[in-house]
Amino acid sequence: MLSRDFRKNKIGQLSDAMTWIVATIVIVVILVIFFYASSVLAEIKDLEVDSKILFLDKQKTGEVGWIKEKTNFAFKLNKDNEEKINNWLEENEKS
């Protein structure tokens, strides 16, 4: 009779331990996944600067960027070789 009670107690304690082992593994796996996600997000994060306000970039059609505006001024003064100059301006801009 007494030995039966002992056997029941042992089974109860074992299930507690198994619960914590599984919980630990789940916690570790979730932490690893989130750590990987944070490192990926760190790689792709970018400073959002509205470069259009700063006129750093050429705008969409009809609007001008800083350097493009200077070129337009020059064209208003002298339009000779316009096509040749425009082709050269648009050719191979490294960015």
Next chain:
Amino acid sequence: MKNLNKRGADKIISVYWFGILVLVAGGIFLMVYTFYNHPYDVRGLEAKIMANKVADCLSKQGMLESDVFSNGNFNEDFKNNFLDKCNIIIDANDPQYYVKVGFFSVEDLSKSVFEIDAGNKNWVVDCDVQEDEEHEKLPECLEKRLYALGDSGEQHLIKILSIVGKVEENVK
């Protein structure tokens, strides 16, 4: 005897619970550290700002500045004092920037008639390497082109190459 067994199990779980707390706290710390330790790469913006500053120095309202010329020719003094004239500061001991300005004639676009450069010239080779594909750990290169007129109305095409190093500060 049964009561003793139950108390023992509670004590073990309490210590383990703190262990889990430390593990989770450590994980959160690592995540935050990893995310915020990664720097922003602003070299592209720096290169654009430098190119714009040079363009502003050279050309106003479509005309090249009078300082660029001397007696109808390009002014060597302007070339020698280019950084001072354009208010650009490049540390001579550890230059992290390079700027090169090339002036081209409309008749012959293959060769520049006058060039001005300042900064770390060694990075020009790195720009050629990146023609097909950009490499994060190499300096950031930017080329801008503009058209301006000289004093006598002659046409000049200007190519501005600006290069920003600062790899360690912007790339991990």
